[in-house]
Amino acid sequence: MSFAKLTGGVGIGLRHPHFAEILETKPELAFLEIHSENYFNPHGQSRYYLDQLMLQYPISCHGIGLSLGSSDPLSASHLMQLKDLVDHCQPVLISEHLSWGSINGQFFNDLLPLPYTQELLNHFSARVEQVQDILGRQILIENPSAYLQFSTVEMPEWALLNALVERTGCGLLLDLNNIYVSAMNLGFSSSEYLAEINANAVQEVHLAGFTRKVLPEGEILIDTHGSRVSDPVWHLYQSYLKANPTVATLIEWDSDIPPLSVLLEEQQKALVYG
Amino acid sequence: MVKQITLKQLQIEFGAALRYQASDIEQYVSGGGFSAEQVIQLYRNNFVISCCAALQASFPVTHKLVGDEFFTSVTRQWVLAHPPQSGNIIDYGEGFASWLAALPQLASLPYVASIAQLEWLIEQTASAEIVSKVFPFADLAAIPATLYPLLTFHLAPQFTLCGAAEAIYPLYQMAQQDQFEAINLNMPSYVLLQKQPDFTVSLQPLGEADYQFLLGCTQGLTLANIAEQLGIDPSHYIQTYIAQGVLNRFSCQER
Numbered sequence: 001m002s003f004a005k006l007t008g009g010v011g012i013g014l015r016h017p018h019f020a021e022i023l024e025t026k027p028e029l030a031f032l033e034i035h036s037e038n039y040f041n042p043h044g045q046s047r048y049y050l051d052q053l054m055l056q057y058p059i060s061c062h063g064i065g066l067s068l069g070s071s072d073p074l075s076a077s078h079l080m081q082l083k084d085l086v087d088h089c090q091p092v093l094i095s096e097h098l099s100w101g102s103i104n105g106q107f108f109n110d111l112l113p114l115p116y117t118q119e120l121l122n123h124f125s126a127r128v129e130q131v132q133d134i135l136g137r138q139i140l141i142e143n144p145s146a147y148l149q150f151s152t153v154e155m156p157e158w159a160l161l162n163a164l165v166e167r168t169g170c171g172l173l174l175d176l177n178n179i180y181v182s183a184m185n186l187g188f189s190s191s192e193y194l195a196e197i198n199a200n201a202v203q204e205v206h207l208a209g210f211t212r213k214v215l216p217e218g219e220i221l222i223d224t225h226g227s228r229v230s231d232p233v234w235h236l237y238q239s240y241l242k243a244n245p246t247v248a249t250l251i252e253w254d255s256d257i258p259p260l261s262v263l264l265e266e267q268q269k270a271l272v273y274g
Numbered sequence: 275m276v277k278q279i280t281l282k283q284l285q286i287e288f289g290a291a292l293r294y295q296a297s298d299i300e301q302y303v304s305g306g307g308f309s310a311e312q313v314i315q316l317y318r319n320n321f322v323i324s325c326c327a328a329l330q331a332s333f334p335v336t337h338k339l340v341g342d343e344f345f346t347s348v349t350r351q352w353v354l355a356h357p358p359q360s361g362n363i364i365d366y367g368e369g370f371a372s373w374l375a376a377l378p379q380l381a382s383l384p385y386v387a388s389i390a391q392l393e394w395l396i397e398q399t400a401s402a403e404i405v406s407k408v409f410p411f412a413d414l415a416a417i418p419a420t421l422y423p424l425l426t427f428h429l430a431p432q433f434t435l436c437g438a439a440e441a442i443y444p445l446y447q448m449a450q451q452d453q454f455e456a457i458n459l460n461m462p463s464y465v466l467l468q469k470q471p472d473f474t475v476s477l478q479p480l481g482e483a484d485y486q487f488l489l490g491c492t493q494g495l496t497l498a499n500i501a502e503q504l505g506i507d508p509s510h511y512i513q514t515y516i517a518q519g520v521l522n523r524f525s526c527q528e529r
Contacts, residue, residue, distance in 0.1 A: 044473075069281075107358040108289065152302060
């Protein structure tokens with residue numbers, strides 16, 4: 001079954017502990033977002049549930065392991081498995097991150113920061129085009145959270161993302177929690193980021209939670225995606241949605257997965273803002 | 275003036291720093307109000323902790339046997355020495371058991387590495403395809419008897435073998451139930467793993483001859499090879515394991 005393009009609505013990230021409950025209770029959701037890699041194996045339990053859930057919900061494929069920004073060549077095996085999954089479940093959206101996670105064949109299982117330079121823009125644009133060519137469709141690129149910036153930086157993140165859209169025709173996935181975390185850690189303005197980003201390219205927004213880590217020098221925000229959405233991020237969402245009411249929204253929760261009811265409460269809260 | 279560095283070199287330096295190796299990355303990093311080392315440590319923690327968590331999910335009984343402190347220590351060492359080789363963390367853990375087997379601290383506890391190997395095979399078996407096609411008896415009947423010694427029988431993909439010099443089958447069962455009792459661990463143990471339709475994996479203990487026969491099949495040995503190398507008549511085992519659905523096809527070297 002294929003679904004039309006998303007126009008607004010709020011979905012949740014599909015996580016293993018909730019498979020059976022979602023299948024059984026069929027909560028009203030605009031879409032389900034999967035971490036693509038967890039569903040690569042056509043014989044795994046995750047795929048078994050996906051095959052049933054994709055008949056009831058639009059699916060969004062959100063990759064976490066392609067390592068688009070790495071200097072290593074993209075993994076042909078990873079790309080082929082992604083293409084197989086995309087062909088299989090015909091997702092309404094496909095997304096990956098403005099990050100890297102591997103070098104010299106070694107992977108770090110993380111979304112590592114990139115230096116926002118012209119060299120990176122050239123490199124990343126080529127990678128996005130490569131993926132879009134293989135998949136035969138547009139992908140969205142998501143902004144990561146950051147705890148540092150590189151001294152070689154030549155442009156702000158939003159400028160790089162806007163240029164990437166111009167060059168490749170990709171879309172954007174804005175993680176408002178990540179913008180807030182990075183802004184607080186690196187000292188830029190979330191509002192300025194949202195004012196500058198090309199809103200026409202943004203097709204999806206992520207909402208998630210963070211934690212605070214206290215170091216002797218002060219407090220740093222850690223992007224755990226393991227708690228409820230914070231008040232400041234709800235405020236950002238409210239303001240962003242006012243200007244962009246048709247964007248799809250995802251409640252994303254990646255660690256310390258709570259009962260499904262908690263995700264649905266957050267989803268309902270996001271709907272109220274819509 | 276900002277020192278220039280290529281994207282590739284920056285990633286090499288960053289990757290080295292994540293693994294506590296010599297690196298120049300700090301001179302290219304600004305952490306706001308924090309030192310470069312402090313913020314790099316956050317990324318290092320994400321890398322190490324997430325990979326250790328993946329290993330803990332794949333090796334729960336091994337974790338239980340050695341305790342939290344030791345498991346955390348050895349997984350941390352392994353992650354730093356052997357980072358994942360793909361962008362799919364589900365693939366991570368191959369080689370962990372053999373690495374444990376070589377650790378001097380575990381020299382007197384060889385069953386730990388054998389249990390880790392069993393757990394790795396359980397996870398791989400759970401990901402396998404279930405093929406339940408009927409054995410091609412008609413094709414087999416068409417083979418001239420003179421070619422029987424050249425036949426090789428194959429296991430269906432939902433079956434895997436695990437053998438160890440220690441009593442891993444009873445130990446694994448006890449650990450699963452959290453009910454340990456004194457047993458002689460220095461007894462070899464052979465297990466046939468089978469993926470079930472509900473994605474669990476069942477374990478069936480095997481005798482040594484059965485294990486050797488099935489192992490010979492997985493190694494592509496012909497019936498003549500099996501009879502010669504193992505000193506057994508394979509016909510009994512063929513019937514038994516075709517009947518159980520373990521052997522689901524055959525090939526002939528003449529074809």
